[in-house]
Amino acid sequence: MTRRGRGAHVQIDALSHRYRRGSGPVLADVSLEIAPGSRVALIGRSGCGKSTLLHLIAGLATPTLGAIHIDGRRVTGPDPSRVVMFQEPCLLPWLTAARNVGLGLSFLGRREGRKEKIAALLDLVGLSAFADRNAQDLSGGQQQRVALARALAVEPDLLMLDEPFSALDALTRAALQRDVRAIAERLGLTLILVTHDIAEAVALCDRAVVLAGEPGRIVADLTFDLPADRSPLDPRFAEARARLYAALAGDLAPPEAATEASPPTPSVRPVPVERSFSHA
Numbered sequence: 001m002t003r004r005g006r007g008a009h010v011q012i013d014a015l016s017h018r019y020r021r022g023s024g025p026v027l028a029d030v031s032l033e034i035a036p037g038s039r040v041a042l043i044g045r046s047g048c049g050k051s052t053l054l055h056l057i058a059g060l061a062t063p064t065l066g067a068i069h070i071d072g073r074r075v076t077g078p079d080p081s082r083v084v085m086f087q088e089p090c091l092l093p094w095l096t097a098a099r100n101v102g103l104g105l106s107f108l109g110r111r112e113g114r115k116e117k118i119a120a121l122l123d124l125v126g127l128s129a130f131a132d133r134n135a136q137d138l139s140g141g142q143q144q145r146v147a148l149a150r151a152l153a154v155e156p157d158l159l160m161l162d163e164p165f166s167a168l169d170a171l172t173r174a175a176l177q178r179d180v181r182a183i184a185e186r187l188g189l190t191l192i193l194v195t196h197d198i199a200e201a202v203a204l205c206d207r208a209v210v211l212a213g214e215p216g217r218i219v220a221d222l223t224f225d226l227p228a229d230r231s232p233l234d235p236r237f238a239e240a241r242a243r244l245y246a247a248l249a250g251d252l253a254p255p256e257a258a259t260e261a262s263p264p265t266p267s268v269r270p271v272p273v274e275r276s277f278s279h280a
């Protein structure tokens, strides 16, 4: 896997979405620009529309209002240049790790250099020793690594992760977070992570976009200035986590407190928003 992509440029303009005619909106007036090669977390409480937004960016659904452009082209359906990894690795259990990775290449009908590509991808995700093992005989973390290698096989410009590590133990999760970040950086991919885990957002990303309310809106947009090889033990990591927690806690405050103008926290860019949603 030697190719270094440009990383997708994502532009979302005035997006609103409802699933069915007559049902309420789940996202309202979302505008967001994601720079090529950047790593951004979409974070917020359960039900605020994070997965919906990711599916819309992936082209798995069409927004009711507004538009999404990737590298200047309007998203109208799925495309192999952008891939999504879900919480479940969704491997074929009776196939080996190598053959599961090869599925991504088969999908594109790419045969040339196939064996070498699979080997390079398994190496990239640290699973060279497990190439011939059936997926069902791998641990949860190893299965997610195979799913990552399969996703990378199609050489995407945009990698989207929807809480992909939430079923894993803390140490396995931390190792995968570190590796995914390093791989995205090395390949030049744009990465969008959906999570409600504050530490995960800080570990993997350099920016966090906070969604809140029903319908979900962007209520804060934070950047983290941390080294690439960041450690949760670094005081700057703790500071970034605290800032993100404070931004998220804005949603947890009672409605009367939330409507009062509060002084902006340094380097948190609050997004003007009608705080008309309910605070359950």
Ligand SMILES: Nc1ncnc2c1ncn2[C@@H]1O[C@H](COP(=O)(O)OP(=O)(O)OP(=O)(O)O)[C@@H](O)[C@H]1O
Binding pocket: 019, 020, 026, 044, 045, 046, 047, 048, 049, 050, 051, 052, 053, 196
């Ligand atoms: N296919 C669907 N049809 C109708 N409503 C849906 C559908 N998928 C999600 N919703 C609704 O849209 C809202 C946002 O859901 P979404 O899955 O995007 O939230 P989320 O932020 O990813 O939550 P979680 O953190 O629990 O995964 C919820 O109220 C949910 O019930």
Ligand SMILES: [Mg+2]
Binding pocket: 050, 051, 052
């Ligand atoms: Mg979700």
